[in-house]
Amino acid sequence: MADARPLVFADLDDTLFQTRRKMNGDDTHRQAAVAANGDPRKSSFMTAQQSALFNWLNTTTELIPVTARSGDAFSRVDLPFQSWAIISNGAIILQPDGTAHEPWSDKMHAHLAPLDAQMQDILDVGRAMADQAGIDVRSWIVEEEAMRTYVVFKLNVVTPESLNALENLHIPLHLENWTRHFNAETLALIPPGSGKTAATEYLHQHLNDDNARPTMGFGDSLSDLHYMRITDILMIPTRSQIAGTL
Numbered sequence: 001m002a003d004a005r006p007l008v009f010a011d012l013d014d015t016l017f018q019t020r021r022k023m024n025g026d027d028t029h030r031q032a033a034v035a036a037n038g039d040p041r042k043s044s045f046m047t048a049q050q051s052a053l054f055n056w057l058n059t060t061t062e063l064i065p066v067t068a069r070s071g072d073a074f075s076r077v078d079l080p081f082q083s084w085a086i087i088s089n090g091a092i093i094l095q096p097d098g099t100a101h102e103p104w105s106d107k108m109h110a111h112l113a114p115l116d117a118q119m120q121d122i123l124d125v126g127r128a129m130a131d132q133a134g135i136d137v138r139s140w141i142v143e144e145e146a147m148r149t150y151v152v153f154k155l156n157v158v159t160p161e162s163l164n165a166l167e168n169l170h171i172p173l174h175l176e177n178w179t180r181h182f183n184a185e186t187l188a189l190i191p192p193g194s195g196k197t198a199a200t201e202y203l204h205q206h207l208n209d210d211n212a213r214p215t216m217g218f219g220d221s222l223s224d225l226h227y228m229r230i231t232d233i234l235m236i237p238t239r240s241q242i243a244g245t246l
């Protein structure tokens, strides 16, 4: 019989868990992800409710994480996902056995390689502009499996002024079709045809080609709405960038 379980695409950071800094009080019920350097201040936690939500989704639906986390950062998430996963902002799709889905990797390699020079320009121009505007950022091109995937600028010092300055950093390089993700201290520029949305469309087609399964999209960032809209029902944390704009 065909799989009729709901198909759930869920962002991770600030949707299913968050760093302690973003939590009210001490309800760090369960550690969900370890920081790269093991620093508990940068590790991520779930509240009791988030933990119960995760358990409910993971046992009753086909739950698919959709995350900007790299393979390395995703491997530090300590949650027993059982199905496919979309990582690296969509550049990689992991199969249920944890290996990369080659047809998607091949497609992304072919798609992203010609955009390499443009990504470098965005990085160079963005860096120069941030410098000129006095915004203290670190910036790089995220690389995964020898693929350069998207450009990221991250604030070193988070203040209302620096957040406002980064939000208003518009790089004049014809990026109309690029996905612009700005949330908390991060600005990411993701090439058209890649990203969480392209990977979600692909996997949705792959797992629900007759559209018989109910689908839900969970996310907190305005940029998540693009892939969430592929699903039937949007699920948004009350404390989130999306909810804050409603």
Ligand SMILES: [Mg+2]
Pocket (backbone or CB within 6 Å): 011, 012, 013, 014, 015, 219, 220, 221
């Ligand atoms: Mg998020």
